[in-house]
Amino acid sequence: MTNNLRYFVGNWKMFGDFNSFKIIKRIQQFYVKFRTNGTNNKIILCVPNTLISFYKKKLNSKIILLGAQNCSQYKNYGPFTGSVSASMLKKAGAKFIILGHSENRMEGETPQLIKKKIKSALNENLNIIFCVGETINEKKQGKTFSVLYNQIKNSIEKKFNLNKIIIAYEPVWSIGTGKTPKFGELLRVIWYIKTYFKKQFRTKKYPKVLYGGSVNDKNIKEFSKQTHFSRIQEIDGFLIGGASQSSKKFIDIIRNYYK
Ligand code: PGA
Numbered sequence: 001m002t003n004n005l006r007y008f009v010g011n012w013k014m015f016g017d018f019n020s021f022k023i024i025k026r027i028q029q030f031y032v033k034f035r036t037n038g039t040n041n042k043i044i045l046c047v048p049n050t051l052i053s054f055y056k057k058k059l060n061s062k063i064i065l066l067g068a069q070n071c072s073q074y075k076n077y078g079p080f081t082g083s084v085s086a087s088m089l090k091k092a093g094a095k096f097i098i099l100g101h102s103e104n105r106m107e108g109e110t111p112q113l114i115k116k117k118i119k120s121a122l123n124e125n126l127n128i129i130f131c132v133g134e135t136i137n138e139k140k141q142g143k144t145f146s147v148l149y150n151q152i153k154n155s156i157e158k159k160f161n162l163n164k165i166i167i168a169y170e171p172v173w174s175i176g177t178g179k180t181p182k183f184g185e186l187l188r189v190i191w192y193i194k195t196y197f198k199k200q201f202r203t204k205k206y207p208k209v210l211y212g213g214s215v216n217d218k219n220i221k222e223f224s225k226q227t228h229f230s231r232i233q234e235i236d237g238f239l240i241g242g243a244s245q246s247s248k249k250f251i252d253i254i255r256n257y258y259k
Pocket residue numbers: 011170174175176177212213214215239240241242243
């Protein structure tokens with residue numbers, strides 16, 4: 001069992017209403033007991049904007065942190081119908097924000113737009129979970145590393161507060177499909193992201209890199225084995241979509257990871 005910090009991040013996507021707080025409540029009840037076993041982890045739930053402030057008020061402790069899933073590139077307030085800025089999300093209670101998710105890239109988000117969003121979220125001191133990942137065609141053409149290289153290079157600048165940025169490697173072909181990368185492939189990608197990021201932005205430390213895509217209570221055991229390798233190949237946590245919409249599945253992921 002590792003004692004290095006691990007992130008378990010739920011991405012609820014377009015899911016949930018006021019009643020769904022019961023999911024978070026159960027996760028909280030589990031985690032209050034679980035965390036006394038000496039493991040080192042953070043639980044973050046990225047919920048729809050409509051729920052952040054409501055959940056924030058109901059969560060009576062800080063052991064579960066809330067996050068948003070996207071924001072406008074524009075600051076504060078402005079004539080942008082239907083948009084929500086990073087400062088509004090911060091005021092609502094978000095501490096984290098997912099940016100660059102492939103579902104949003106598919107709707108037309110470019111690396112340049114994502115960069116603006118990262119900038120405006122950093123301005124609000126939000127922690128960024130920056131998603132990168134290749135499509136199945138890019139993978140077949142052997143372009144995985146170059147895709148990751150471009151996604152990172154075109155959305156991140158050296159002058160950003162890089163300590164606030166966590167990378168989430170989410171191969172597009174594994175999101176919601178039940179498919180996950182092969183053991184060796186994943187280690188190579190994590191290694192690539194960490195070494196490239198450190199070199200490109202001349203950071204002292206390697207960035208934190210999460211894995212996301214069809215993580216469930218069964219395959220999590222496989223991923224936990226990957227922690228026995230060197231720091232550069234270490235998966236620092238997980239971005240969990242579908243399975244985070246169920247308290248049981250989410251709890252079992254955490255439990256089984258440390259088993
Ligand atoms: P999934 O989604 O776990 O349902 O594959 C992951 C994500 O989109 O972040």
